[in-house]
Amino acid sequence: MVETHGVALQGHPVPEHLHPAKRLLQWVDGKLAPYLYIAPFFVLFVGFGLFPLLYTGYVSLTDRDLLSPGAETYTGLANYRELVGDDYFWNAVKNTFLLMMMCSIPQLVLALVLAHIIAGVVRLRTLFRMAVLLPNVTSIVAVTLIFGQIFSRDFGIVNWVLGLFGVDHITWQAGDWSSRLAVASMVVWRWTGYNALIYLGAMQAIPKEHFEAAAMDGAGTWRQLWHITLPALRPTIAFTALVSLIGQMQLFTEPLLFDASPGSVTGGSARQFQTMMLFMYEESFRLGHLGYGAAVAWVLVLMTFLLATIGFLLTRRSAKLAGATT
Amino acid sequence: MTSAASSSLPAGHRHGSHPGAAGASRGLLARYPFLIVVVALSAFPIYWTFTIASQTNEVVGQTPPPFLPGGNFLANARRVFDTIDFAKALFNSVLVASAITISTLVFCSLAGFAFAKLRFRGRDALLLVVIATMMCPVQLGVIPLYIEMQALGWAQHLLAVIAPTAVTGFGVVFMRQYTMAAVPDELLEAARMDGCTTWGMYRYVVVPALRPAMAVLGLLTFMQAWNDFMWPLVVLSPQNPTVQVALSSLAAGKYMDYTLVLAGTALATLPILVVFALFGRQIVGGIMEGAVKG
């Protein structure tokens, strides 16, 4: 799909008698234009994205202590080797992936359903569009307070409801799955609307005739969702899946806030919800092993890249199989 | 992606029509209640923020805590302004978020257009680089970025907060996505035939078509910039903070003064809600108009 789009650049043969300034202008507007247009992004990236990346890469090859800048020695791949054999690192990887499954899938499915429904209602559409984004706007302070209350052991709403069914009060931070469920609920709550909004925007591009024709054929909401919205939104879904993947790999704030002990970065008393970013933060800033933390960060980036590539290849293949027009 | 059938109509022209409209009346009854529940769940924390912000501290400590707003909002708001230089923090945040949003909209739509519709050497490879840049976590970069800002002499200046996120990979890919969906090649070819320059295509064909996408991206970007805490905390001087950093001072008391903190939070959320309203109208407006008027 990347190859077939495109417009011929201004490269029409130029009459020789044209003023050189004008020829230059044509060249700038034609051949040079794309590079000019993408330049701001790359300039800023090279300026502010590349240096931290390279710096971190360099630090990961040393034994740099957080508060002793300049005193580090080169250790080569020692940090990476240590990482491979580190149980707590793999625990963090496991948690990150588990949470990814528990967050991304519900989030995106819910967002799609939500977008489809909101696009379908006539009244109060703006209200609904804006309301779903409110979780993303709500301050961290309020989110922490409220979810802390909801999942509190003795007086929380969830336990109260469970109590109605005769279930004992759960200490949500304590359990492996209870804590992950709680963290997942925070993430899903926060990001579903964000994705729904993106889908809504993309749905703007679906021509109305498709829905009218389907409606005339007697298709209800769900069939329209499945047969029209879903295929049309495929690239957008792939995009949000990618963004969600990246966000989940870097999950930090929600597990940090959910921990019972304030300021704890171990993700619970037994690291039951410590994600890779929390692990990196713990190693870098609490234990002072900046070199090791940098290695974790780099592995995180590489893993993300790997996953994204796999995902991309999979969607490419499935798109070919489904015969979707690109 | 969107099928060839899309080329006959300008994108986004769905006046009076929506998915599942006709013939879905049986689903209609369930739709509104479902949405109302969603709205309630989404809005509750913010509603609660304003509720507590309008109470007094004694009332807040009760169980159950109050659920209806009280009358104390102005008093708490005044305390916020007395405790910290909130006006300056608000001003800084507005400046920073606006600058980032404008820069994002302009440069991401430009780049998105280039990647989506222009053919040039290295396009695919460069696009991959863009996507790859989305994968770098922020926390990673705090120390080196700070060192860099110091070297540039930008530390403690708002520029240090604006520059790193002025154009993001997310924005570029998002805009590319949308441009590919909403701007038919034929339209651009037609424009070219009429002697339009590349810049002209961007300005007169692409930008109007991108309005809903701009609204969405603008909203999301503004929000993200507004809520950013970690980096401004590190790089700005405490005398020149953005609003989230200033808010953390409110939480600095020995004991959490909930009404004060949440009043500050509520005040900090108001500008976003305004931006919401502004951009929201644009998104809705995007439905009514299309790439080609009429």
Added chain:
Amino acid sequence: MRAHRRHFAVATAAVLAGIGCGKASNSADNAADKQVTAQKTAPEKPGADKMEPAKAAAPPPAEKIKLTINNFGVFGYKPLYEEYKQSHPNIEILESVSEYNSQHSNLINHLASGGGAADIEAVDEGFMAQLKARPEQFANLLDFGAAELEKNYPPFKWQASISADGKRQIGLGTDVGGLAMCYRTDLFAKAKLPTDPAEVSALWPTWQKYVETGIKFKAAKTGATFFDAATNLYNGQVFQLEKAYYEPGTNQVIVDKNPGIKAAWDLTMKAIDQGLSAKLVAWQPDWVTGFTKGAFATITCPAWMTGYIKENAPGTAGKWNIAAVPGAAGNWGGSWLTIPAQGKHQKEAYELVAFLTAPAQQVKVFKAVGNFPSAIPAIHDPSVEGFKNPFFNDAPTGKLFGESAINLKPQFQGEKHGPIRKAMEDGITRVEQGRQKSDAAYAQSLKDVARAAR
């Protein structure tokens, strides 16, 4: 250095500078600074005379200097700044107050980056062990004459902020937490235990006796548990050990070999087994509600906890009293003022720090916001020593906390003291949460300790 001039933002920067950008004063004014330093007549050594505030002979109008000070919580220094400016009209003080975690994470980031820290940074006990292990990041206050202030402080306070070799002092103490035991008189009465503070203190001269009292309390079935969280019981014991996690003055971790730690652990386990713990976690919603609902009868409280209880459970006024903690010594919390080595005005910063932490000022702060003084002369000041807290049935908190702080034997806290302590606490929490049995939790905690210390 003026790279930003080339940028479009120069206009913005100029505007912002006009609004008071507070840019770190790393201008090329060092020459002028030296001049100021030379001009100032040597002020009387601060703290030499115990109770007089430091007064410097006002120098001829000197170079204006901006001192930035970052702190957290409520230090109550604003009126003190005004006072200081009377005698130092050329010093402008810019204070910034953040939340506890923000303050420290910010400081650490700035130290790690080599720039951006304020001239004076407040550091809490929770982070001091980590920072004093890198004394080169801070100015050595001994160079400025702080040595004669040592006698002003309880030994533990002075030792806690000094480098392992004892040669570099990086902070001057501001306040302490001390440690006492707050208890609910109504619940004690219900359990037929004495309620008078002296009698209650006599109930538990040791932590063993404290747990035994707890068992008696539990048997009385009042509906409340004996204490809020087992980690407090553990920490209370560990605070009082002469040697805790490190061999003093070294980097050697001795957790697994230290009988004191094991004893503290075992006693804690016993208390959990006996059901004495409410299994709450400090500052969680349940814990806060626990105060109002009387979920637990005792809680180890430092001075600042009393204010917290008053703020969050106003309805329990008069139901609390305060007894001595087992061992009558302890400390939880407290801060220091430090001067990062990055600073350009270290001498002026030191003078301000010495002023702010002087005993007379500490008394003023205590009277205004209740922070308990760390300086011995201040602790013995009548208004501090004689202070009785009305919320707590007029308990003599001044005396209680003061004594606990002065009595506390200094304990060396090595670099990774914080994470090691957390590893032990997590083990206790795992047992409380029912995730592991005591032996398994202990073994894992030891592994975590070794990992943290690596």
